[in-house]
Amino acid sequence: MAQIARLDDIDDPRLRDYTDLRDVQLRLRLESERGLFLAEGEKVVRRAVESGHTPRSFLMSPRWLDGLADILDSTDAPCFVLDDAAIEKLTGFHVHRGSLAALERPDLPSPEKVLADARRVVVIEDLADHTNVGAIFRSVAALGFDAVLLSPRCADPLYRRAIKVSMGSVFWLPYARVDDWYGAPDLLRDAGYTTYAMTLADDSVPIDQVPRDVERLALIVGSEGHGLTAHWEQAADHRVTIPMAVDIDSLNVASSVAVACWELRPRQRPRQPRRSGATTRSGSS
Numbered sequence: 001m002a003q004i005a006r007l008d009d010i011d012d013p014r015l016r017d018y019t020d021l022r023d024v025q026l027r028l029r030l031e032s033e034r035g036l037f038l039a040e041g042e043k044v045v046r047r048a049v050e051s052g053h054t055p056r057s058f059l060m061s062p063r064w065l066d067g068l069a070d071i072l073d074s075t076d077a078p079c080f081v082l083d084d085a086a087i088e089k090l091t092g093f094h095v096h097r098g099s100l101a102a103l104e105r106p107d108l109p110s111p112e113k114v115l116a117d118a119r120r121v122v123v124i125e126d127l128a129d130h131t132n133v134g135a136i137f138r139s140v141a142a143l144g145f146d147a148v149l150l151s152p153r154c155a156d157p158l159y160r161r162a163i164k165v166s167m168g169s170v171f172w173l174p175y176a177r178v179d180d181w182y183g184a185p186d187l188l189r190d191a192g193y194t195t196y197a198m199t200l201a202d203d204s205v206p207i208d209q210v211p212r213d214v215e216r217l218a219l220i221v222g223s224e225g226h227g228l229t230a231h232w233e234q235a236a237d238h239r240v241t242i243p244m245a246v247d248i249d250s251l252n253v254a255s256s257v258a259v260a261c262w263e264l265r266p267r268q269r270p271r272q273p274r275r276s277g278a279t280t281r282s283g284s285s
Contacts, residue, residue: 036104041099047171053104058099061082126151128224134163141166144265151184196219217264221260
């Protein structure tokens, strides 16, 4: 059972995981160094713990203690209680859902492992916006795709904003980062995947022309501004596009992935997500 600690000093060193949440670059560095990530809001905190991630601590206002009582009872992690004004001063923003949790950051599986266990994957190259990454994870999970591969420079799916937008699907949807990004097309090919790059290239075909019987399929999308690099456009087996109305050339990348996942979804019922058994880092401080 969590130990409830009611605090009145936001400089308490036990609260250091929750400071300056609006400073994105600071948070990305600190969360990586400390091996943690943050979940915000009752529903997301609940999903994080229920999916098997190990909490380091909780931070909430008194009104959220009852709603998360069963989660607090399931762990020995401390729960720090401050009033809303103190939480806002500590974190730098108004936590309107009143509850936060710091959790151990999981070790990621290898790309080879993710590909071996999947049939439909989305491959993301250099998306910088955490909202877009979170929205893509939510679409991938909802529409029957199995996993996500990320380029080294892609935004962190476990950043607070990405988690929130994904509605916690980042907690159970398998994903991996690919260190050798230049060689990733060969990695997919060797694993038996047919690759489809979303691009406005001259030889792109409408996505609804993709055969329905592709055994293993990888959908590849590029950055918000420039789209896919030339290397990925040329290395993909096929180039596809979503037909647009006159004078509109494309959708937002997250919207495009949602449309594409629907069109390319497996024709059997989507799998049920696995929400338990997460692997976490050991020895994090």
